[in-house]
Amino acid sequence: MNTDLNRLTSYINKFDKLKILVIGDLMLDIFIYGSVDRISPEAPVPVVEIKKEVMMPGGAANVAANLKALGVTPILAGIIGNDNNGSLLKNLLNEMQIDNQFIIDDGRTTSTKTRVVAHSQQVVRIDKEEKHKIKKKDTDKLLSFIEDIKNSIDAIIISDYGKGMITKYLIEQLVANFSEKIITVDPKIENFYYYKNVTSLTPNNKEASTATNIKITDEESLTKCGKHILEKLKSKSLVITRGEEGMTIFTEENITHIPAVAKEVFDVTGAGDTVISVFTSALAVGASYTDAAIIANAAAGIVVGKVGTATTDRDELLKQIPNLINSTKEI
Template identity: 30%
Template structure:
């Protein structure tokens, strides 16, 4: 599919303003503990992790709901959490993202929590806590689902075997779902065959269990040849076999098709299936056929596999991904994205500027800044603060254009816009590991230095390319214009 066709897909989905998407299934809280490990314990051959940060993120069906909300959809979430601190933390994260959690039941058992400990970006271990739902909890979730279904545009089930989406939920969907699309993401698809889902999304292992045989070395060929068998065994109108680095194989009316994935580290695959399912169901609700909806799901999954931790794909991410650009985030979204990156041990570099007319001096120092860490955040002054700093007649270009041009640079990972004369408030909020500044400064000359160092960061002054400045460039252009007149 061409870039132009991809852009049309994204535009169609992001313009969707239909009824809410109902997400029902197993909710969990992902907890990330990150730090450094440079020695082994004396008690046992185990690394000693010096903790630098902690971050919570919704997981499972909750992560799917977060992805839908980030794409601009209205979301009703139905599921089960415990009446405990992790359950309250999970609900708070969801509500802050705009997810309707009125259908989430407080159950009798503890909230499911997966805690990962990482050092320098490497996960060292994971602790799983929680319990499966009992029959009473399952009935309560089914009742909440029946209340959430009226007026919905589509339903997505995330069944990971914790019994929140058990027999009672299957009965509720069979009786009350109506004509809206039903997408099923389940570890065990067999019990759902009688519900006749519209689309199921088994991964490689789930596909092998359905078939009772291994896919072998040529997974794509085996999944392609098994289309009729997979549709018969799942009772689904369409089957999308997700094969991580090998993309997907789609079996639906019109014959099989494929989507291709962008290469990414396997360690970044956490939550990519949730993102795929979210974008897929939103595309179906917007009226796309399954083949095009799968392509949209692949584009969204490709975004999050380039990021560490449990991440989401936003509307801005999708459009920026098509252009090959960085992620343009507001402050709240930036803090969340950097929290996940920091939990995975990433070294964060921050710089700022007006970037009114981008020139070689800018690109040179941004490349140098990116080399100082794992992620580069560029904060761009808004129009009012640029005018205060640079004087009348500036900026030449509005902030949307300035930020958009910087976002096209391959060395930039995140873009944000700020309105203050200095980035100090933003530095206090995000606490980067490195604050990079271009020009003929010393760290002691900068008001930002004490703030950065107080939060454990360092200031680095990058090479100054004297013949290149925006003011000089604008003056030469204006002089040439006068001479030409």
């Protein structure tokens, strides 16, 4: 076993010593699986005969589920509605033994995404949600909770799905009061320039391009885009995930490209949640930004080969790591 493999596997084997706070937009993901044998006589749409229905934690809750699968102890903070789907989500998390601190808003609908899947293909997605900003008093409640637990946590993940949980005020307070912690962000375009002075961001190719108005078409435009984000947000690092092109990590010192490892892509649902979960965990056990990105890239290659809002565990990750050794490239 070479030195690189020893080092990377040693980080993964330390994940169970971590406690990480996830704060962000909570969702319930519902997957309805069935088969299609005919077109409706009422309209030119497929008729799906339902075979199975599965409920999973979504959004920031899926980030917590990813951490749990890796052996990390997650703490989840966010807001849900006083409705049936909010109760279902909370019950799911309790069954998974994920500690949660929820604000319940009587005037809010719990964000729910329902996906209908037939023959391994998504037929339609139905979203039920509200996007109004969380009240300042509720943000202050969550900040008070974080203050109470800050000495016991190793990192903070901000999972922004643009549903109102993440505000400029929240980001500013987190950075000002918890600057000694690793703070990573899975960003949303509309809030992109709120995330100043965090440890790292993990936008995908489209989010990075849209936020900067720089269309990524080659290494030159990719470099220009990444450097622009680092300069504007003053983050310590940036990971741009690029689908089948892998991912590229930017720091002040260098830019490193890591190729994708997935042999076959079935479903990209939740892949970004996996990336930020693994990347943050690796940073929290002492990995460099590049090593953390290599491990996160390996995890992404696993989950896109699964159907649904998938996670990976340490055993799967340890088996995948050798596929990435010596495959990185500085640009």
